[in-house]
Amino acid sequence: MRRELSVKALLSELPETQRADAVNSLVYEANARIRDPIYGSAGVITNLHEQMTKLQAEVSLAQAEISNLQCQNSNLMALISKQHSPFQDSTLLPYDDHGATSWDSFWS
DSSP: OOOOOOHHHHHHTSOHHHHHHHHHHHHHHHHHHHHOTTTTHHHHHHHHHHHHHHHHHHHHHHHHHHHHHHHHHHHHHHHHHHSOOTTTOTTTSOBOTTSOBTTHHHHO
16 A cells, blocks of 8 residues: 655655655755756766865866975975076186185176
8 A cells, every 4th residue: 555645745754844844845846847857856866966076176187286386396496506606706706815806806
């Protein structure tokens, strides 16, 4: 023997504070079944889940790219800090015993 309940009977079994949410859920499911008679709201949930998974993958790729760029930036800054400007490098402008460089002769 099959027992069928009306929507009114189902709602009467719920606490009064939950009835409005239950009605909204039933309306949402009914509208989802109109758009997708087979899957209804489950189809909507599945599509949203797939979108979320794709977006999470995009976020992961973006985070990896940011990390890579930060590493490149750190390496570049380390390289720059190790290099001196040509005017600070004593190997390019050797000083004589009096503290003058080979360029000083051009200014005298």
